[in-house]
Amino acid sequence: MVLLKDVLFASFRKNPRKYLRGKFLDSLRLSVKGGHGGNGLPKYGGVGGQGGAVYFVAKEGKSLTDVVCKHSSKRIVAGNGEESSKDRILGRRGLDQRVEVPVGIRVFEDDGTLIDELNEADKSCLAAGGGSGGCSGNSFIGKTGQSRTLRLDLKLIADIGLVGFPNAGKSTLVKALSNASPKIASYPFTTIRPQLGTIEYEDYRQITIADLPGLIEGAHANFGMGHTFLKHVERTRLLLIIVDVFGFQLSQSHRKRNCLENIYALNKELELYDRTLLEKSCILLVNKMDREGAVEEICKYDKYFNDLQDGLKYCPEELIPNQLLNIDQVIPISAKSRIEVNKVKQAVRQTLDEKALQQLREDENDSERHDELRARINERGPKVV
Ligand SMILES: Nc1nc2c(ncn2[C@@H]2O[C@H](COP(=O)(O)OP(=O)(O)O)[C@@H](O)[C@H]2O)c(=O)[nH]1
Ligand SMILES: [Mg+2]
Structure with a gap:
């Protein structure tokens, strides 16, 4: 018998595939339950099967949207263990x-x-264990499986995070640098999901770059998309800050900010999200240098790019950050010029290589220090291996 209730629910229920198409999810709550252990058979000393477990396994190319499409109820239950029987x-x-x-x-x-981090393909973690099967130790009664609600949080892993206000040329640059094909348009908010691109070098070295859209002045107060995508910056090793040399104006009701003010505004937004982001190395790109009047415009501010402290005298009070960006290098570019994009390509590689070398030296020093410490302890007391 078909109830009216079922018909109504069926028509209201959205098709998850359809309504999620094109949507970028970076957080998801799921309830997981391990299978129930099968009962044992006391008469023959039979042991019930262990309940199945739920695992999360990291796979390249998967998205959280795929998980929702496959498990639309957001409840994942493993199979129950088999009961012990005469056969x-x-x-x-x-x-x-x-x-x-x-x-x-x-x-x-x-x-x-935090239960686990799945940062490599094929790494897995136990989400819910299965209940043990019934045996003499538990009066032959199978146990229930573990049941819990978990939150999956995705942070893209990219070497470089590209941060800038709308229309600065982020998508144009990512497209020119890498194999990604982001949307490009002359109006803000064309990119509503982070785009990952891979920069390839002649010696097959690959560096990944994430275009993080939607940041606007006041994002900390949840304007626009707020800080939704800034969490993806946390795991990057280098920040590429990009500004339009002519500045940016969000709308008629907003103040027009010149490019120096834009840098402070970005600095402020990063600081308000997470101060430790400012400790990352960063390269400043001043874009659209091919446009007429760009050289005159940049000349007004360029001495302050390397000395943001001094430039603070031109910074409106509401944009003054407590801690300033750690700018390693300033590169004026046109994202539309191949030669200049190549300069960025070489600069990011050089910076990342230098950082990797520095890290290696620190690790070596650490291990030397450990060896020294170990030797000293061994001189005094029982042997430490
Ligand atoms: N003249 C010029 N226009 C550019 C340059 N880079 C980007 N644009 C244009 O600026 C607009 C916004 O670019 P887009 O990459 O979508 O900016 P996003 O919002 O930061 O991703 C587009 O119309 C681009 O064609 C540049 O170097 N020179
Ligand atoms: Mg864009």
Whole structure:
């Protein structure tokens, strides 16, 4: 019998594939449950099968939207263990559920406790264990599986995070530098999801870059898309800050900001999101230098790019940050010129290589220091290996 209620619900229920198409998800709550252990058979000392477990497995090319499309109820339950029977004394283990998630996922419990990070392809984590099968130790009664609600949080893993206000030329640059094909238009907010591109070099070295859209002045107060995508900057090793040499005006009701003010505004937004982001190395790109009058415009401000402290005298009070960006290099460019884009390509590689070398030296020093310490302890007391 078909109830009216079912008909109504069916018509209201959205098709998850359809309504999620094109939507970028970077956080998802799921409830997971391990399978119930099968009961044992006391008469024959039979042991019930262990309940199946739920695992998250990181896979390249997967998105959280794929997870929702596959498990639209957002409840994932593994199979129950088989009961022990006369024909099969040892019950079979329940079927495991392996949920494929994107690389870069962090798994949290509902109370915010971090369970695991899946930063490499094929890495897996146990989301919910199965209940043990019934045996003599538990009166032959199978146990229930673990049940909990987990939050999956995605942070893209890219070497470089590209940060700038709308229309600065982020998408144009990512497209010119890499194999990504972001949308480009002369109106703000063309990119509403982060774009990942890979920069390839002749010696096959690859560097990934993330175009992080939607940042506007006042994002900390949740204007525009707020800081939605800034969390993806946390895991990058280098910040590329890009500004339009002619500045930016969000709308008629907003003040027009020149390019120096834009740098302070970006600085402020990064600081308000997470102060530690300002400790990252950063390269400043002043874009659209091919446009008429660009050279005159940049000459007004360029001495302050390398000395942001001095430029603060021109910074409107509401934009003054407490801590200034750590600018390594300033490159005036035109994202439309191949030669200049190539300069950026070489500069980012050089900076990243230098950072990697520095890290290596620090690690070596650390290990030398450990060796020294170990030797000194061994001289005094029991041997430490
Ligand atoms: N003249 C000139 N226009 C540019 C340059 N870079 C980007 N643009 C234009 O600026 C507009 C915004 O670029 P887009 O890459 O979509 O900016 P986004 O919002 O930061 O991603 C587009 O019309 C681009 O064609 C440049 O170097 N020179
Ligand atoms: Mg864009």
